[in-house]
Amino acid sequence: MALVESETPELGSKAPDFSLPATDGETYALDDFSDADVLVVMFICNHCPYVKAVLDRLVDLGRTWDDDEVAFVAISSNDAERYPDDSFENMAQLAKELEFPFPYLYDESQEVARAYRAACTPDFFAYDDERALAYAGRLDDNWKEPEKVEKRDLHDAITALLQGERPDEDQTPSMGCSIKWKQ
Numbered sequence: 001m002a003l004v005e006s007e008t009p010e011l012g013s014k015a016p017d018f019s020l021p022a023t024d025g026e027t028y029a030l031d032d033f034s035d036a037d038v039l040v041v042m043f044i045c046n047h048c049p050y051v052k053a054v055l056d057r058l059v060d061l062g063r064t065w066d067d068d069e070v071a072f073v074a075i076s077s078n079d080a081e082r083y084p085d086d087s088f089e090n091m092a093q094l095a096k097e098l099e100f101p102f103p104y105l106y107d108e109s110q111e112v113a114r115a116y117r118a119a120c121t122p123d124f125f126a127y128d129d130e131r132a133l134a135y136a137g138r139l140d141d142n143w144k145e146p147e148k149v150e151k152r153d154l155h156d157a158i159t160a161l162l163q164g165e166r167p168d169e170d171q172t173p174s175m176g177c178s179i180k181w182k183q
Contacts, residue, residue, distance in 0.1 A: 007173075012132050038070045113179055119179060135167045136171060
């Protein structure tokens, strides 16, 4: 497991469109989240230890706000042939087991991850009501020990957006396992 930091796209850039199958049997596109004031796009997967360490926090965060305030969507873009733990079937099992309060989408072609410039799992992007990028960075300041978290970066960025403010532009990149690109 190689530690990789995310590549931060330019703040203000528009959210790339997508249309992807989800573990709940539906297909979701960017427009399906248009009613929410804030959209959080999370690139995660099943097997990454960095993701596993924060999954409970992601589920809790996803339950913090109503869907009309903040919409969350999780996307797995890993090569499931080389990493079978990240198969669509295993994604569905994880989403059901942890009762994800957000859709879990599969980006088999990896085109969506490339469009968002996602580099690692987990990787987080928060968009304002115009779907302009306002935050690209880490979840918090302690991925490994939740009891020692002192700064909840993503939560704070969402809160700022809901209050009509811009998140601090000094954003710490997310870090985790590299996205498992197809060869």
